Amino acid sequence: MSDPASAIFETLRDVTPTGAPLYLQLKKNIEEAVRRGLIGPGDALPSEREIAARADISRVTVRKAVQDLVKSGVLVQRHGSGTFVAPRRERVEQSLSRLTSFTEDMARRGMAARSQWLDRGIYTASPDEMMALGLSSSELVSRLSRLRIADDTPLAIERATISASVLPDPREVTSSLYMALSETGHRPVRAVQRISAINPGEADARLLEVPLGTACLQIERISYLATGKVIEFTKSIYRGDAYDFVAELRLPGPDGQEGENT
Incomplete structure (x- = not known):
């Protein structure tokens, strides 16, 4: 698999003003990267600072998108370690x-x-x-x-x-x-x-x-x-x-x- 950071930013190219809040666009793009297998279970996301800088959006926007994805079970956060793609679970x-x-x-x-x-x-x-x-x-x-x-x-x-x-x-x-x-x-x-x-x-x-x-x-x-x-x-x-x-x-x-x- 390619570098997780590169895979995420490949999907971020579509984060452009479309009327929807930016954090929802970012959330959708990260979900798409996970769905397509560009990033897989256990892969670490870049820091909020890096995502904000490379996507040219605020860290507040990044934080809100990430928190929503954590709540929905797509991502997990480990104190002191960072944010990771959650493991897949059989329903x-x-x-x-x-x-x-x-x-x-x-x-x-x-x-x-x-x-x-x-x-x-x-x-x-x-x-x-x-x-x-x-x-x-x-x-x-x-x-x-x-x-x-x-x-x-x-x-x-x-x-x-x-x-x-x-x-x-x-x-x-x-x-x-x-x-x-x-x-x-x-x-x-x-x-x-x-x-x-x-x-x-x-x-x-x-x-x-x-x-x-x-x-x-x-x-x-x-x-x-x-x-x-x-x-x-x-x-x-x-x-x-x-x-x-x-x-x-x-x-x-x-x-x-x-x-x-x-």
Whole structure:
């Protein structure tokens, strides 16, 4: 590959007044250099001073373009080292119609999954947990919080809550929560999920290795046993640059039942 600096400035020849703000033009040109492979993962960008001088624009303009690209995951900044093209990550396509565990999902994709435990303990149920799990104020819950990692890339933060009467010792869960629940006859068979956009706080952004202010996905899940009893209440934060959630939709037939795809 040619010198990264030369590759960047090859695309900067089109940074001319077109009505769009200069920082957006610069941002677009750097994105184009990355897309075309003129600069690749791990390549260092020239300093703000060099880019500003060679493109004949202000350092403020350069800084704004670079910050936008860092927020969108195209670039990464390392304190004391500079700005680099971010590593490419395979996006994980997750079906919303299947109720499976993270461990099972990653195993099907041939990815090496592991978890970093953040918390496993018994607590007094919060109002949200009492409402979701149908508990009284005197009942306790087991909370299991962990960072989910696949092929050494942090993908999600999962915070699950189970009634302590079902899971009296959360430390017994060493890998898959659903596997542990299956062993006691409490594996859920269906769930309702609510997906929303979220900007994780500083601590969660650091765990996910994304810049503060990055858009992520929050999924709140309530899972049920075959009897209809709620068994699990989980809030998870997924990296927006690593996950695609897919749902299959069907038109109802004339009798109101699900029909064939059209």
